[in-house]
Every structure is written in C-alpha cells, then in structure tokens.
Amino acid sequence: MMKVLGTISGTSADGIDLALIETDGERLSGTGAAGIRPYRATTRAAILGAIAAGPSDRGTWPALADAITRDHATAIAEFLAGTGETPDLVVFHGQTVWHDPAAGETVQLGDPQGLADTLGLPVIGDLRQADVAAGGQGAPLVPVYHQALAAGLGQPLCFLNIGGVSNLTYIDGDTVVAFDVGPGNALLDDFIRRAGVDDFDRDGRWSRGGHVDVARLVVALSHPYFTRAAPKSLDRNAFSLKWVEGMSLLDGAATLAAITAEAVARAVALLPREPRRWIVCGGGRRNPTIMAELAQRLAGVVETSDDHGLDGDALEAQAMAFLGARFMAGLPTSFPTTTGAREPVIGGRLYRPR
Incomplete structure (x- = not known):
C-alpha cells in the first residue's frame, strides 16, 4: 500500500483539488484528507483565456505552464503542512487547455x-499522452477508479x-464502458x-426560475455527437451558446440545464443495459435543477x-x-472500452526529484 496525493483542476479553473488515498x-x-486551493487570480484568468483561445494561443502556454506549476507547488505544500x-x-494531472483527440x-x-524538484517528492505526470499515442481519446481516465468504488x-x-463536460462510467461486473456525454456545467457557467x-448557476438560482424552450432543446440534441458511438470525448468548447442566443437569463439557464440532462438520457441508448442507479458527482450534483431534470428523464434511481x-x-x-498507484504497480489506467485505445494502456511518467 502507498500513500498517494492526487491533484487535478478542471476546465472551470476554480481551484486545485487535492486528495490523499x-x-x-x-x-x-x-x-x-482532501481540499481545494485556489489559483492566483492572474493564473486563473490566463487559464480561462487560454481555453477560450485554443491552439491559436500556443505562444502563451510555456509561461502559463510555469505559473500553473508554481501554484500547484504552493497548494501542495500548504495542504501537506496542514495535514x-x-x-x-504525488500525481500531477496539470491543467487541460486543449483537447482534440481526432x-x-x-x-x-x-x-x-x-x-x-520543488517538493522533493516523486511525481507522476503526463497521464493522458500514452493513451492518445495508442489511438485513444485520452479521456475519460476516472473509470478504473469508479470500478473500484462500485x-x-x-x-x-x-x-x-x-x-x-459530462462523462459517465457504466459498470456491470467486469464490463466497463465510458465516454464523454455532452455539455456539463460549461455552457451554463x-x-x-x-x-x-x-x-455559475449557484444552487440552481436562475435555471429553476425559467422555462425550458423545447424547440431549442430538440435542435441542440440533434447535434451528431450525441448519437456517435462510444468511446468518444469532448473539448470543453465543443459546443457554444448559440443554442440559447437571445433568450432571457432565466429561460436560457433552464434550457441549458435541460440540455445537460437530456444528453445523459440520450446516452442510455449507447449502453449495454439500462442502469439501475446513477451516482452523480462533480459540481453538477450541487445544482438542484440539473438533478431534478435527471430524475425526470432517467429510469434508474438518481443519487449523489x-x-x-x-x-x-x-x-x-x-x-x-x-492512477498514479496503478502506474507504479504496472497496471493499466485506460482500456479500449473507456477511451478507444487499441489495447489496455499504462498511462503516466515518473519524475524523481533531482
């Protein structure tokens, strides 16, 4: 058994998540122990700018990478001092700013x-690159952990x-299927x-007060991504706000929450069997509107x-x-049914302090 610290920051860049297992x-x-430490305001602004700009902003990436590393070093040192x-x-996912598996x-x-070098501890990084090199989507990577929890x-x-972005992991014994479903909180945020x-739509404050525009919902869900076979993955900016252009704040928010939930409902057709239960995690579980929409549209029990x-x-x-512990044990971190890789992949690279 190893004591491992995992870190990750999502595309909202609202902070660095840290957890020991x-x-x-x-x-x-x-x-x-687990916690979250914020990025410096300048780092977060630069991350959001880089995500919005995409690969056209590559020239700014090296300096931003340095800032992200410094913020992680500070966050980890403070977290460990507190515990x-x-x-x-230590497992260092880094900050995703661009994802184009195609x-x-x-x-x-x-x-x-x-x-x-800064921490004086071994670090696992580059978690997604080996999967992409093996023809995989590089995402999602969490399914093997979901299987352990199930x-x-x-x-x-x-x-x-x-x-x-929303992603799911279907688990039925040894059968594990995973893919990105569609927009999660990104468009609503x-x-x-x-x-x-x-x-963001704090506690569903705006989405719960609006009315869903069913016609716009139908248009949104006609996007070809939703019927594409899995495995598949998305960039945070794969969809745009054109679906709710010109709508009021309340109705637009309600419609976006419904799009998030309906995308999940449509994904059931891509699964081997109808799930008996849905265990919702991530920030979306805190949005009562999204949770209510899911409960209305899914046959299985919806829980957090x-x-x-x-x-x-x-x-x-x-x-x-x-994932870092699996790398050290020589165990696969992704599979053909979770990312589309040609074979099970051991993702990551070990960096020892110099």
Whole structure:
C-alpha cells in the first residue's frame, strides 16, 4: 500500500483539488484528507483565456505552464503542512487547455519535473499522452477508479460526473464502458458569467426560475455527437451558446440545464443495459435543477456520490492518485472500452526529484 496525493483542476479553473488515498492500485485501503486551493487570480484568468483561445494561443502556454506549476507547488505544500502527511507519491494531472483527440492531441499544462524538484517528492505526470499515442481519446481516465468504488453496489450502475463536460462510467461486473456525454456545467457557467450575475448557476438560482424552450432543446440534441458511438470525448468548447442566443437569463439557464440532462438520457441508448442507479458527482450534483431534470428523464434511481459516503468534491483528485498507484504497480489506467485505445494502456511518467 502507498500513500498517494492526487491533484487535478478542471476546465472551470476554480481551484486545485487535492486528495490523499492509501492504495496499491487495485484495492482502496482508505481515503485521507482532501481540499481545494485556489489559483492566483492572474493564473486563473490566463487559464480561462487560454481555453477560450485554443491552439491559436500556443505562444502563451510555456509561461502559463510555469505559473500553473508554481501554484500547484504552493497548494501542495500548504495542504501537506496542514495535514502533517508526507505522501510516497504525488500525481500531477496539470491543467487541460486543449483537447482534440481526432488530431491526436491533448494538452495539460504544467512541469512535473519542476514540481518534483520543488517538493522533493516523486511525481507522476503526463497521464493522458500514452493513451492518445495508442489511438485513444485520452479521456475519460476516472473509470478504473469508479470500478473500484462500485464493488458491493447494485449493478448495472453509472457514475455520472458533471464538470465542465459530462462523462459517465457504466459498470456491470467486469464490463466497463465510458465516454464523454455532452455539455456539463460549461455552457451554463458561461451563460451566467456572460450575464454578469455570478460565476455559475449557484444552487440552481436562475435555471429553476425559467422555462425550458423545447424547440431549442430538440435542435441542440440533434447535434451528431450525441448519437456517435462510444468511446468518444469532448473539448470543453465543443459546443457554444448559440443554442440559447437571445433568450432571457432565466429561460436560457433552464434550457441549458435541460440540455445537460437530456444528453445523459440520450446516452442510455449507447449502453449495454439500462442502469439501475446513477451516482452523480462533480459540481453538477450541487445544482438542484440539473438533478431534478435527471430524475425526470432517467429510469434508474438518481443519487449523489455523497449519498454513498463518497466525497464528490474529492473524487477526481482521488482518482488521479489511484492512477498514479496503478502506474507504479504496472497496471493499466485506460482500456479500449473507456477511451478507444487499441489495447489496455499504462498511462503516466515518473519524475524523481533531482
């Protein structure tokens, strides 16, 4: 068993998630402290700008990678000082700013070697590159951890992560299928931010007060991505706000929440069987409108990760830690049915402090 610290920041760049677990890469012996540390305001603004600009902004990536690494080093040092723990290993996902699997490219900015040197601890980085090199989508990477968490739960079930993009993991015994479903919180966050009222639809404040435009919902779900066979993955900016252009704040927010939920409902047709339960994690589980829309549209029971004693805020950072332990044990981190790779892939690279 190893004590591993996992870190990750999503495309909302609202902070760096950190979580400690004890694992050998197959079994989860226990979970430890978890938390989130914010990026510096200048770093977050630069990340959001880089995501919006895409590959046309490549010239700014090296300087941004340095800033991301510094912020992670500070966050990790503060976190470990607060816990009094010294992990055997740190897993550094880095910050995704561009994801284009069709072109064989996924970009997570950060310097794992620099982080290892600063911390004086071994660091696993480059988690997605080997999968892409093997013909995979490079995402999602969390399914193997979801499978470990699903032991003892009634199956078939789905873990549904609603971050910037929604992705699911279908688990039925040894059968694991995963893919990106569609827009998660990204469009709704952008719509609320553009209106200047908040950074996101806090507690469903705006979406619950509006009416869903069914005609626009139908248009949105006619996008060919939703019927494309899995495995498949999305960039955060794969969809745009044109679906709700000209709508009021409340009705636009309600319609975007319904699009997120209906995309999940349509994804059921791509699964081997109808799931008996849906375990929702990620920021979307905190939005009552999205949760109500899911419950209305899905046949299985819709629950949150917290209902099962799982820390939904820490789960992805825990998953990164789990992947790092699997790398060290020589175990696959992604599979043909989760990313489309030609064969099971051991993702990651070890950086030792110099």
